[in-house]
Amino acid sequence: MALDQLSQPQLRERERELSKRHDALRKKGLALDLTRGKPSSEQLDLSAELDRAWGGSYLTADGTDARNYGGMLGIPEARAFGAELLGLRTEEILVGDNSSLSLMYRYIAFAHQHGLAGSGTGWRDEAAEQGRPAQFLCPVPGYDRHFGICEHFGIEMVNVALEPEGPDMDAIEERVAGNPLIKGIWCVPRHSNPTGQTYADSVVERLAALPLLAGPNFRIFWDNAYAVHHLQDDPPELRNIMEACRERGTEEGLLVFGSTSKITYAGSGISFLGANPSNLASFQRHLAASTIGPDKINQLRHVRFLRDMSQLKKHMARHRAIIAPKFRRVLEMLEEALRDELIATWTDPPGGYFISVDTLPGLASEVVRLAGEAGVKLTPAGATFPYGRDPQDRNIRLAPTFPPMSELEQAMQVFVVCLELASVRQRLGTMERRDAKPSGEQA
Ligand SMILES: Cc1ncc(COP(=O)(O)O)c(C=O)c1O
Known part of the structure; x- marks a missing residue:
């Protein structure tokens, strides 16, 4: 009753x-734990072949020895795989080490502290001119670690309601228009964490137009962490946001993320950043200060194990x-x-x-x-x-x-x-x- x-x-x-x-x-x-979304050991065992999948050759599709330094954007076959997974072009993909979250963090460090368009364009510099912190829109409920990154950088978070079709676009457009302090928005567009919805086409279209309303150096953080993680037949389709951006000329404002964390090994997968080539080039220069290249052997064994979309x-x-x-x-x-x-x-x-x-x-x-x-x-x-x-x-x-x-x-x-x-x-x-x-x- x-x-x-x-x-x-x-x-x-x-x-x-x-x-x-x-x-x-x-x-x-x-002593039980329902806290974190981790794959079980039984799931990890599904990828046991990964350990043998590099198949005795360290040479990548373009003849590079995967054991050596270099290859900041990733090996060609892993870039092609990431492109298919996320619905992008191969030249739009950077393949990173395990953890897409780490790519998000590093992109924000770059944009906030160093500046996407050179010295003086850091989000924090632009916001400081107005005596305020930079701001991010956060559809809620959302992913705690996204919020943790913003908090770490002192970026002010602004709640926006996440509705059954996706974030409340009226509220978002109203806030973004005429407010250059807003530098980004978090989106988990498919099987959202934690509420599970997939954004409707109309929401994706309006999000793709958002950079036209926003101030300089605004970015949509499109975290497609659950792109292929379905629990039911015929899951809702997700409109390709890069295509929607291309139609409007807003590709520069979009960053797409994904990884194999919940496909193969959560702690030892490969990650992807999808962005238009000029965005990728500037981010690559930023990364070059901290690494001489990613773990290409892991990329190699991943593509040899997962092969293509039908195998995936x-x-x-x-x-x-x-x-x-x-x-x-x-x-x-x-x-x-x-x-x-x-x-x-x-x-x-x-x-x-x-x-x-x-x-x-x-x-x-x-x-x-x-x-x-x-x-x-x-x-x-x-x-x-x-x-x-x-x-x-x-x-x-x-x-x-x-x-x-x-x-x-x-x-x-x-x-x-x-x-x-x-x-x-x-x-x-x-x-x-x-x-x-x-x-x-x-x-
Ligand atoms: C929405 C979302 N993004 C990213 C991640 C973490 O991804 P990765 O392991 O690639 O860092 C998670 C993990 O729970 C997640 O739920």
Whole structure:
């Protein structure tokens, strides 16, 4: 029954029963973790052949010895692979070492401190002229590590609502127009982290036009981390933003990111930056101060193992066979426990790595605290918002991929008890406070 239909005595009874269950769970001494979206060992094993895939030859398609220095943009076959993966041209791709996040960080360091168009054009210099920090638009809920990069550089983050079709474009256009302090926007356009939606074509078109409204050196950070990570048949298509930019002449304002972190080895994959060649050339000069080139042997074994898009598709189907049942189980357990209570909503994502739960307002941190007491680590409440501040304290990101099924089920049992307990206590508190008020204050 919906919680708000229970009487006070019924709620008290329910609170006693849930507290007892929570106590019993605490005594089990569990140590479970639902925090980070990591592939499980079983998924990593799918790429075991990677270790042998370089096949005895270190020569790349253009005859370069992959063991040596150089090749800042990556080996030709890895650039071609990244281009297909991200829907770009080969000459628009730079292949980096593991971690696309690190490419994002390095691009921001370049743009903020050194300047995309030479000395004096750093975002921080341009913003300092106005006595303010540079700003970034952050669709929320979003990816905590994106926000962490901005915080690290002192870039002010501005929340924008992420709606079912993508970020609220009216709000974005209004903020960007006439405000040169806004230097970028974070986008996870496919199977968004944590809410799972794919941006609609109309949103992609409007985003592609954004550099026309923005001030100088504005960039869209198009983090296509989950480009091929589907959990269902026929996942929604994503409009190719580079093509949309080309139609408007805004390619300079676009940076596309991706990696094989959740395709092969999360800690030992290869990453991609897609950008128009002049953008790539200036970034390459910046990188040259810090490295003489990436790990080309890793690039070589990746392309020899993953081969092409048809092989990649088969490989991703094997990932799906492992993780889709885990997502289904989490959804079943949420549905079974919470169906009638109307105390939370959650996503059923067609891809990506997360399920996003919204509690009643004001309860996410309490649920995370109660779960922690019972030995289940959840992503800290607020992590999906800039500065760790969820204005409504509602959003919790669940990451089902890493734990084995038995542990996932145990963790979810704890999670639903904590969610129910926190909700019942909140409701009781509200009723008790209302009853305690002198009658004249009832209005
Ligand atoms: C949206 C998004 N971007 C980037 C990453 C990290 O990617 P990489 O391992 O290539 O640094 C993650 C990992 O969870 C992610 O969710």
